[in-house]
Amino acid sequence: MNVTESTIGRWISIIHRNRQNYLTKRLEAYRIGSGQHIFLMVLSCHDGISQEQLSEHIRLDKATTAKAIKRLENEGYVRREVDPRDKRAYKVFLTDKGVEVIPVIQEAIRDWEQMVTHNISADEVEILMDILAKMARNACEIKDKNTNMN
Secondary structure (H helix, E strand, O other), rough: OOOOOOOHHHHHHHHHHHHHHHHHOOOHHHHOOOOHOOOOOOHHHHOOHHHHHHHHHHHHOHHHHHHHHHHHHHHOOEEEEEEEEEEEEEEEEEEEHHHHHHHHHHHHHHHHHHHHHHOHHHHHHHHHHHHHHHHHHHHHHHHHHHHHHH
């Protein structure tokens, strides 16, 4: 098999890049950059979690999370507070501006998913979601095993 023709990674990468481009354009007026919307979406469900918990939830490294949170803080979407139980840690909260932009992000995500699945049946989408969730769990397990081996 020619690796450039058909691999799982290739198709996922194409979908991911196009999704990021779409969301970046849709959220451009709000000055929310590529990949930052996910932090706001997690905070919409888990407001006040620590920056470390946010990294773990999204499964990104702490440096990437810190950079994204700093930018979102500069734009007025989040605020950080020192954790009273651990003075070295920060808890992250949505501001009023952050709360107000959540429906805009949700709509952009919903629109993307409708467009990208427009000719796929609801049953097929459900099966796809199940398969992708299993693959994501497998990928995380592989990463965790490799991390623990070092």
